[in-house]
Amino acid sequence: MLSNWLSGVFSNDMAIDLGTANTLVYVRGRGIILSEPSVVAIKMDLRRGPRIVAVGADAKKMLGRTPDNIKAIRPMKDGVIADFEVTEAMLKHFIFRIHRRRFLVKPRIVVCVPSGVTQVEMRAVREASESAGARDVYLIEEPLAAAIGANLPITEPTSNMIVDIGGGTTEVAVISMSDIVYAKSLRVAGDTIDSDIIRYVKQKHSLLIGERTAEMVKMLVASACHEKEETIIEVKGRDLIEGIPKVIALRSGEVTEAISGTVRAILETVKIALEQTPPELASDIVDRGIVLTGGGALLKNLDEVIRRETGLPVTIAEDPLSTVVRGSGIVFENFSVYRDVLVRA
Numbered sequence: 603m604l605s606n607w608l609s610g611v612f613s614n615d616m617a618i619d620l621g622t623a624n625t626l627v628y629v630r631g632r633g634i635i636l637s638e639p640s641v642v643a644i645k646m647d648l649r650r651g652p653r654i655v656a657v658g659a660d661a662k663k664m665l666g667r668t669p670d671n672i673k674a675i676r677p678m679k680d681g682v683i684a685d686f687e688v689t690e691a692m693l694k695h696f697i698f699r700i701h702r703r704r705f706l707v708k709p710r711i712v713v714c715v716p717s718g719v720t721q722v723e724m725r726a727v728r729e730a731s732e733s734a735g736a737r738d739v740y741l742i743e744e745p746l747a748a749a750i751g752a753n754l755p756i757t758e759p760t761s762n763m764i765v766d767i768g769g770g771t772t773e774v775a776v777i778s779m780s781d782i783v784y785a786k787s788l789r790v791a792g793d794t795i796d797s798d799i800i801r802y803v804k805q806k807h808s809l810l811i812g813e814r815t816a817e818m819v820k821m822l823v824a825s826a827c828h829e830k831e832e833t834i835i836e837v838k839g840r841d842l843i844e845g846i847p848k849v850i851a852l853r854s855g856e857v858t859e860a861i862s863g864t865v866r867a868i869l870e871t872v873k874i875a876l877e878q879t880p881p882e883l884a885s886d887i888v889d890r891g892i893v894l895t896g897g898g899a900l901l902k903n904l905d906e907v908i909r910r911e912t913g914l915p916v917t918i919a920e921d922p923l924s925t926v927v928r929g930s931g932i933v934f935e936n937f938s939v940y941r942d943v944l945v946r947a
Contacts, residue, residue, distance in 0.1 A: 617712040617930030622678045623769025628931030642688050643674045657695045666812040680789040681716040681771035682723045693734035708737035712930045716771045717743045718787030740944040745775030748895040751929025752919040761883035767898025769793050774875045784878050788871045792898045794864045802860035811839035823854040826865045826904040891915030895925040
């Protein structure tokens with residue numbers, strides 16, 4: 603149809619990393635032009651119905667701070683869509699921000715999904731993307747996108763091991779010849795670490811803290827293993843005994859203890875992947891090592907812990923937060939080379 607052709611002419615192909623914590627958008631020929639928290643603030647109006655008041659960073663500032671008639675919602679959970687309508691609205695908002703118009707906008711879109719995604723979850727991603735205005739929707743599994751974004755030679759008959767730690771999922775995969783030889787999607791990742799910190803502070807210090815505070819603690823003092831010199835950070839919250847605001851001093855060693863279960867779960871998943879890898883491909887991993895991507899790769903000393911436990915070289919990809927969306931964008935830039943890694947949704 604002429605309208606579809608015109609829409610294609612006036613639209614930019616886009617790759618979207620629709621993450622639990624953050625959404626990143628890569629536009630063909632322009633690179634990464636958007637990185638925002640996956641949060642939407644909705645005001646409940648009795649007369650006009652629910653309406654969006656903020657998306658992304660502005661909405662994240664409202665988490666835990668809104669009046670009763672405004673809800674700050676994270677529509678993604680464990681790497682998949684938990685709230686279809688809010689996800690659709692968030693995608694529409696981001697597409698509009700990129701194109702600056704609502705008409706004749708029908709981009710082709712590549713969306714990253716966890717390797718363990720179900721058919722129902724895949725359909726939800728496709729329908730949300732189409733409802734948001736996509737002309738064609740393709741899916742790419744996150745480990746493949748991460749490997750491409752980390753500049754690993756996935757088209758060659760050699761083995762590459764990738765560990766992508768996002769907000770909702772940890773993806774561990776062995777890749778060879780543009781396909782996944784082994785993959786395990788663990789629904790334990792950055793958000794789990796935040797929850798570990800909230801729970802520990804509540805149990806040990808009788809202090810209730812919010813998601814944003816827990817994330818701040820994770821970024822500033824969390825470590826995958828104990829360090830010789832401890833750091834102390836002030837944490838503010840509500841005293842559960844007296845019911846008033848309170849400030850406590852939290853040691854970095856306590857945070858390491860709090861998140862140890864999650865770190866162990868990630869490590870065990872890596873070990874299982876190594877055990878399941880065919881011998882010839884395992885020998886390649888001995889030489890090439892393991893590449894860490896995703897925001898969780900920035901957890902202090904995580905690479906050292908994996909290196910010590912496996913005896914293998916471990917490297918962190920350059921700018922691990924954007925590796926997945928960068929890889930998805932490279933697929934669009936080199937469509938003929940990488941089209942086999944895509945799934946037509």
